[in-house]
Amino acid sequence: MLRKYAILLGAVMALAWxxxxxxxxxxxMAFEKYFTTKFPEVPLNDFQNGIYxxxxxxxxxxxxxxEFPPYExxxxxxxxxxxxxxxxxxxxxxxxxxxxxxxxxxxWDSERKEVITMELAINECRTSNGEEPLRWNKGKIxxxxxxxxxISRGQTVDVKIPEDDPEALAAYERGKQFYYTKRGQLxxxxxxxxxxxxxxxxxxEKLSPALGHTTHWPVYRSKWGAVxxxxxxxxxxxxxxxxxxxxxxxxxxxxxxxxLTYMSNGHELNGPGARR
Amino acid sequence: MIKKTLMALSLATAMVLGxxxxxxxxxxxxxxxxxxxVAFNRQKGxxxxxxxxxxxxxxxxxxxxxIAMKLRFPDREDLRxxxxxxxxxxxxxxxxxxxxxxxxSDEEIDAIVEYLYTL
Numbered sequence: 001m002l003r004k005y006a007i008l009l010g011a012v013m014a015l016a017w018x019x020x021x022x023x024x025x026x027x028x029m030a031f032e033k034y035f036t037t038k039f040p041e042v043p044l045n046d047f048q049n050g051i052y053x054x055x056x057x058x059x060x061x062x063x064x065x066x067e068f069p070p071y072e073x074x075x076x077x078x079x080x081x082x083x084x085x086x087x088x089x090x091x092x093x094x095x096x097x098x099x100x101x102x103x104x105x106x107x108w109d110s111e112r113k114e115v116i117t118m119e120l121a122i123n124e125c126r127t128s129n130g131e132e133p134l135r136w137n138k139g140k141i142x143x144x145x146x147x148x149x150x151i152s153r154g155q156t157v158d159v160k161i162p163e164d165d166p167e168a169l170a171a172y173e174r175g176k177q178f179y180y181t182k183r184g185q186l187x188x189x190x191x192x193x194x195x196x197x198x199x200x201x202x203x204x205e206k207l208s209p210a211l212g213h214t215t216h217w218p219v220y221r222s223k224w225g226a227v228x229x230x231x232x233x234x235x236x237x238x239x240x241x242x243x244x245x246x247x248x249x250x251x252x253x254x255x256x257x258x259x260l261t262y263m264s265n266g267h268e269l270n271g272p273g274a275r276r
Numbered sequence: 277m278i279k280k281t282l283m284a285l286s287l288a289t290a291m292v293l294g295x296x297x298x299x300x301x302x303x304x305x306x307x308x309x310x311x312x313x314v315a316f317n318r319q320k321g322x323x324x325x326x327x328x329x330x331x332x333x334x335x336x337x338x339x340x341x342x343i344a345m346k347l348r349f350p351d352r353e354d355l356r357x358x359x360x361x362x363x364x365x366x367x368x369x370x371x372x373x374x375x376x377x378x379x380x381s382d383e384e385i386d387a388i389v390e391y392l393y394t395l
Contacts, residue, residue: 196368
C-alpha cells in the first residue's frame with residue numbers, strides 16, 4: 001500500500017516537474033509545430049525566407065530584388081574591412097579564421113556567464129587588438145556581419161544550451177520570457193505580431209512568421225536604405241509598440257537572440273537578406 | 277419559389293435594418309464624425325491597421341471586420357469596455373487596451389462607440 005502511494009507520489013512529482021520546467025527542445029518543437037500547423041502549405045525549409053514564405057505577392061517583388069541584391073555593396077565593404085589589418089598588424093582573421101562563423105553564434109560562454117553574439121565578438125576582436133569598438137546597429141559592423149553571414153550561407157542554425165550549466169538555461173528562459181511578454185503602450189509581445197498575427201495584414205503589410213526569423217541577418221531594409229543588425233530591428237520593434245527600446249548588445253537583446261535563434265535550430269543560414 | 281425566397285429575404289433585410297438602423301438618426305452627428313476621425317487617425321485609434329471598416333483605405337486583417345456593430349454589441353457599455361480594455365474579455369487578444377493605457381481619452385472612446393454604432 002505504502003509502495004503504491006510512493007509510486008503515485010513519484011509520478012505526480014515528475015509530472016509537476018516536467019510541466020514547470022519545459023526543456024528548450026520541447027519549446028522548439030512546439031514553436032515549429034505552431035507555424036507548420038498555421039501555414040501547412042509552406043515547406044519547413046522555406047520559413048527562412050521570412051514574410052516571403054507566406055506572402056506570394058511580396059515574394060514575387062523580392063525574387064526580382066534578389067537578382068541584383070541591394071546588400072551586395074555591404075558584403076564587398078565588409079570583405080574589404082575584414083581583410084584590412086589592424087594598427088597592430090593583426091586582423092579579424094586572427095579572431096575568426098576565414099570568417100565563415102555565423103553558424104557558431106550566438107553561444108553561451110560558461111566562463112563569462114553570458115551570451116556571445118557575432119556582433120559582440122566582432123567588437124571584442126577589435127578592442128582586444130587596440131581598435132575602437134564600432135557602433136552596434138549599422139555601418140561597418142553591419143557590413144562585416146553581412147560579409148561573414150554571406151560566406152556562412154548554407155550552415156545550419158545549431159544553438160546549444162549547455163546542460164551542465166543551469167545559468168545557460170536561465171538565460172534562455174529570460175529570453176523566452178522577454179519574447180512572450182506584452183510591452184509598451186500598445187501592449188504587444190513579440191509573439192503577438194509574429195505568432196498570433198503572422199501572415200495577417202497590418203494595413204497592407206503582412207507580418208512575418210517568427211520561425212526562421214534569425215537566419216537571414218543582417219538585413220538590407222529599403223526603409224533603412226542600408227544594412228542593419230538584428231538588434232537594430234529589435235529596438236525598432238520595441239519602439240513601434242511604444243516601448244522604450246533596450247540597448248543593442250545589452251543583456252536583454254542578447255538573451256532574446258539566444259532564445260529566438262534556438263527556435264530556428266535546424267534551419268539554414270541564408271543571410272544577409274533584403275526586406276522592405 | 278424564387279418570388280417567395282425574395283420576399284422572405286427582403287423581409288429579413290428590413291427587419292435587420294429596422295433593428296439597428298435607428299441609432300443613426302438619433303446619434304449626435306458631430307460625435308460620429310469626431311469618432312470616425314479618431315478611429316482613422318494613425319496616431320490615435322488607427323483601427324484600420326487591423327480592422328476592415330466603413331470606407332477606410334487599405335485595412336489590415338488582424339481583427340474581424342467592424343460591421344453591424346449595434347447588432348453584435350447591443351449593450352453600449354459592453355462595446356465601450358471592449359475598447360477600453362479588451363484583455364478583460366480575452367487575455368490573449370493582441371488588441372491594445374486603448375483606455376487602460378491612455379492611448380485614447382474617455383471622450384475619444386465615447387466618440388468611437390458613437391461612430392461604431394453607425395456601422
